Amino acid sequence: MTDAVRTHGLFKRYGQQIAVAEVDLVVPAGSFAGLVGPNGAGKTTTLSMITGLLRPDGGTAEVDGLHVWRDQVEVKARIGVLPEGLRLFERLSGRELLLYNGRLRGIPKAEVEQRAGELLAVMDLTAAADKLVIDYSTGMRKKIGLAAALLHNPSVLFLDEPFEGVDPVSANTLTEVLRRFTASGSTVIFSSHVMDLVERLCDWVSVMSAGQIVAQGPLADVRGGRSLNQAFLELVGGSPQDGETGLTWLGAKPRA
Numbered sequence: 001m002t003d004a005v006r007t008h009g010l011f012k013r014y015g016q017q018i019a020v021a022e023v024d025l026v027v028p029a030g031s032f033a034g035l036v037g038p039n040g041a042g043k044t045t046t047l048s049m050i051t052g053l054l055r056p057d058g059g060t061a062e063v064d065g066l067h068v069w070r071d072q073v074e075v076k077a078r079i080g081v082l083p084e085g086l087r088l089f090e091r092l093s094g095r096e097l098l099l100y101n102g103r104l105r106g107i108p109k110a111e112v113e114q115r116a117g118e119l120l121a122v123m124d125l126t127a128a129a130d131k132l133v134i135d136y137s138t139g140m141r142k143k144i145g146l147a148a149a150l151l152h153n154p155s156v157l158f159l160d161e162p163f164e165g166v167d168p169v170s171a172n173t174l175t176e177v178l179r180r181f182t183a184s185g186s187t188v189i190f191s192s193h194v195m196d197l198v199e200r201l202c203d204w205v206s207v208m209s210a211g212q213i214v215a216q217g218p219l220a221d222v223r224g225g226r227s228l229n230q231a232f233l234e235l236v237g238g239s240p241q242d243g244e245t246g247l248t249w250l251g252a253k254p255r256a
């Protein structure tokens with residue numbers, strides 16, 4: 001089977017800083033895949049290059065066997081993206097935003113209206129459907145962004161920190177929507193810092209550290225009998241004691 005995503009030697013530098021150092025990321029089709037790593041590991045930079053938002057300095061990226069930068073139109077038709085720091089059209093209502101996105105994607109009007117109504121209902125946004133996006137909360141923005149990314153039924157969905165700012169009830173709903181999506185053979189790739197969530201949702205994990213993939217494969221293999229959190233700490237070189245060095249002054253009572 002074709003991998004949903006495959007990169008070869010993907011590379012990006014910002015001045016002296018190497019953000020992504022020849023990364024070979026693989027995600028099998030139909031996976032619910034997690035991309036994890038500490039702050040600054042290169043996750044957003046990697047996802048941006050795979051989704052055609054940022055041009056790599058080296059290497060290649062393929063989605064469904066198509067070259068991201070050579071077959072741009074075909075790739076963009078197949079993917080849905082919820083990027084970090086998503087910019088939305090603030091002066092449209094949630095419903096208008098979905099209808100506009102659907103028309104841009106070339107979906108017939110009646111079909112877009114039906115899909116938009118269903119997505120708004122599933123995301124619990126029906127009551128806010130006619131409110132301007134500028135008045136949406138952080139979690140509501142994530143949900144309308146996710147609805148926009150799903151509207152054209154993409155083959156591969158890329159989500160950068162999709163659960164950040166989302167309340168637990170909505171997070172459960174999003175989880176169910178995404179589970180249903182992968183059960184039908186589509187692929188989800190999401191970045192997260194929340195190991196419990198990744199462990200609960202994902203069947204495939206890629207761990208990044210300092211611009212490189214340090215572990216990748218089925219969840220059980222990456223965990224290796226440990227919790228994912230423990231495996232993560234061992235892989236990225238952290239230890240639970242690290243936070244205890246220094247800071248002896250913090251919390252110390254002022255001397256009388």
Ligand SMILES: Nc1ncnc2c1ncn2[C@@H]1O[C@H](COP(=O)(O)OP(=O)(O)OP(=O)(O)O)[C@@H](O)[C@H]1O
Nearest residue numbers: 014017018019037038039040041042043044045046
């Ligand atoms: N536009 C930019 N200009 C300069 N350096 C950048 C830029 N974007 C990212 N970097 C650097 O590239 C490295 C990787 O950043 P990136 O945002 O990809 O990490 P991340 O794994 O997504 O981090 P986080 O978990 O904190 O979101 C970091 O060292 C960061 O400082």
